[in-house]
Amino acid sequence: MTTVVPTSEEDPALAVVRFTSELAWADAGPEAAEEQVNRLCLEAQESMVMGRWMDLASLMLTSADLMFSKVSDKDLECIFTVICNLVTKPESLDEVHEMTKLISGKIIQQPNDKPAMRLKILFNLYNLLENPYSRFFVYMKALNLAVNGKVTEHIIPSFKKIDSFLKEWNIDIKDKRALFLGIANVLKESRSSSKDSFKFLTKYLATFSGEDAHTMDEAKEEAVRTIIEFVKSPDMFQCDLLDMPAIGQLENDAKYASVYQLLKIFLTQRLDGYLEFQAGNSALLKSYGLVHEDCIAKMRLMSLVDLGSNESGQIPYGLIKDTLQINNDEVEKWVVKARTAKLMDCKMDQMNQVVIVRRCTERVFGQHQWQTLRTKLSTWRANVANVISTIQATNKITEDGSHSQAVQGLIIR
Secondary structure (H helix, E strand, O other): OOOOOOOOOOOHHHHHHHHHHHHHOHHHOHHHHHHHHHHHHHHHHHHHHHOOHHHHHHHHOOOHHHHHHHOOHHHHHHHHHHHHHHHHOOOOHHHHHHHHHHHHHHHOOOOOOOHHHHHHHHHHHHHHOOOHHHHHHHHHHHHHHHHHOOOHHHOHHHHHHHHHHHHHHOOOHHHHHHHHHHHHHHHHOOHHHHHHHHHHHHHHHHOOOOOOHHHHHHHHHHHHHHHHHHHHOOOOOOOOHHHOHHHHOOOOOOOOHHHHHHHHHHHHOOHHHHHHHHHHHHHHHHHOOOOHHHHHHHHHHHHHHHHHHHOOOEEEHHHHHHHHOOOHHHHHHHHHHHHHOOOEEEEEEOOOOEEEEEEEOOOOOOHHHHHHHHHHHHHHHHHHHHHHHHHHHHHHHHHHHHHHHHHHHHHHO
């Protein structure tokens, strides 16, 4: 297979046009092929001389699909390196963006054919661009390609840099929505990234705060998805979803009110509340892929957390047994599970059959919890100030006493 590395002084772009056109017309016969190759090369030269970079890019991409099927990965990367480099030629940012749309559109056209290579080419295009919005545009194409081509593992590492990307791109709220939702969709394909998927879904929903009802309606499906992801997750026990307008709109929604009710049960009620809900909504739970036994296990832990927050630091074994609806010999097992999940900092007093709670995770951390924290910090600050004042007063008394003794000794002498 011929490698596209120019060995003469021929311009790399012209060499790519010659190579791809020869490949495209190879079956037409020598005479017809030569005529077409010469025609395309002349057209490419004219575009280069006239600075018509968009036309040149379009010409070079004519046989792009053929390249992916007939050219080795090494040659393919070389060809597209030359094509992508055309975005550095125009002075107009608008023209650069149009070229970016054209090139990236061709790259993602067949996402199941060499998806990893296509993704690599998109990243190369991204790095050649100076216009922040064009970079964002290519990144979004990469997200979609990663999902459609099932190569999400190649783009997930970049999510750690999203905050710095956002500063660089300086995109508006609608683009942020598309970005956060795109990332959540990528992470959805990765089973080990459920928490990260949930995080970006909540970022997406947060962008709807302050919007009107018509705009908010756009977020309904994803609001339901976010609730289900939270309920389904075996290791997420705290969220602020109830404070989000995008979630709140579901409360009185004819289709999704029951899903909102389910979230409220998990965040504000105990196991008996869930069991009552499940009795009348078992089909609903199954339709969202929720397993009843898993929900019971999670609700037992969340009910135990609720007991820890509301029982003045001590929870009788009997109360745990009744609330979690378990046998006597299972109480300590569930306490250990709560400690292992870092939901509670506690110790078990087996002699007195109570659990002594030092710290407990709040299921909801909203306005009320912030106010409580503020009150505690204010009290702590006042106590520290009192201690400092006491120490200063004690030191002053000590210093005054020492000074009086010294004066008295001087008089005696």
